[in-house]
Amino acid sequence: MTTTPGLHPADAAQSSWDSRTVNELVAGELGRLVGAEEDLMGVACRDALLPPGKLLRPRLCMWSAAAVGGRMEQILSFAAGLECMHVATLMHDDVVDRAPERRGRPSSAEHFGISVALMAGDGLASTAYEAMLASTxxxxxxxxxxxxxxTVAAAVKRTVAAIAEETLVREDLSCTLTKVLEIIRGKTGALFGAACQAGAILADAPAAHEDALRIFGEELGMAFQIRDDLLPYIGAAESGGLTDVANRQPTVPVLLARDATSAQDLDRLQELFLDDSDTVTAHRLLAQILTGSGAVDQAAEMARGYAAKAREALAELPPSQARDALEALTVTLVDP
Incomplete structure (x- = not known):
């Protein structure tokens, strides 16, 4: 890669690697990784992986590397591997949640059946490690x-453990907010943090920069997940975004409402976690309670607080366009 005189190495990389470019390159690499096999496993893996989602974890990895002087073209395979791993965890998570949809389409479990979804998820996880190790x-x-x-393997272990813990608090309105925040840190924050830390490691960053990027990723993951849990109640949920409502999952906004609502609405909330109301009815009643109690605004502010912590961590890094791109995510992911 040629470097413009006087331009920070991260700027030289980032100048031609904006969000759209990174996403296009990662999508192309994902297509190469899963290939064109027409057997059942190949079809199931492609169906789950392509067209890709937001590709946040690959972008975090590549921009983190660029922010500490790394060459992003060397990180592409690793970044694509991160997306394979993320989608593998989603496939398994959808089985656990009995989710009928993912990204506006039938989930793998719904489309191919539970057995194929589990095996295809395992296959994508194997592809992920192959892609990451191919960075050599x-x-x-x-x-x-x-x-x-x-680093990524350790984060995946945390993610799986958090998903298991999440099943234990399902339908449990007595669950503490602290417990749910711990689950979020493991389920979402861990892989966000690992994506950023891995980018720093691959770029041979100093320990202080590596640690700053790990903290940035984890705090951004917290902000992102809290915001995501709000979507069903603010009219911005994608199709399939009501799974937590259907499963009576005690998310952050639900627990904030529990602690702030009136006695009458608390009784209604407790009834919702005990009865068999259909998802549409439960969602409508939950939205009323959460909005009326101020929990929606409170959860949004909590997400902004974690985003602010993420921005603070970036102050450890030298100024660059890549750092600016990371910082921009602390706004667009929380207040899109």
Missing amino acids: DAGLPDPRVVRATR
Whole structure:
């Protein structure tokens, strides 16, 4: 990659790697990774992976690398592997949640059946590790690639543990807010943080910058998930965004409403977690209670607070366009 004289290395990389460009490159790499096999597993993996979603984790990885002077073209395979891993966890999560839809289409479990969805998820997880380890083919030293891959593996363990904990609090309105925030940190924050930390590791960043990017990613993941849990109640949920309502999952806005609502609405809320109301009715009643109690505004403010912590972590990094791109996510993901 040629570098413009006087331009910070991260700026040289980022100048031609905006959000759209990164997404297009990652999508192309994902297509290469899953191939064109027409067997059942190949079809199921492609169906879950393509067309891709927001590709947040690949972007976080590549921009984190660029923010500490890394060459993003060397990170592409690793970043695509992160998306494979993320989608694999979604496929398994949809089985656990009995979710009929994902990204506006039938979930893998709904489309292909539970058995195929589980096996295809395992297949994508294997593809993820192959892609990450293949970063050595782009000239990255083996020790860095291995350490970055181990970082992701540790985060996936945290994610799986958090998903398991989430099932234990389902329909439990007595669950503490602290417990749910711990689950979010493991389920979403861990892989966000690992994506950023891995980018720093692959770019051979100083320990202080690596730690700052890990903190940035985890706090951004917290903000993103709290905002995502709000979507069913603010009219911005994608199709399939009512799974938590259907499962009576005690999300952050629900627990904030529990602690702030009137005695009458608290009784209604408790009834919703005990009866068999259909999802549409439950959603309508929950939206009324959450809005009336101020929980929607309170949860939105909580998300902004975590986003602010993420921005604070970035102050450790030198100024660059890549750092600016990361900082912009703390706004667009929380107040789109």
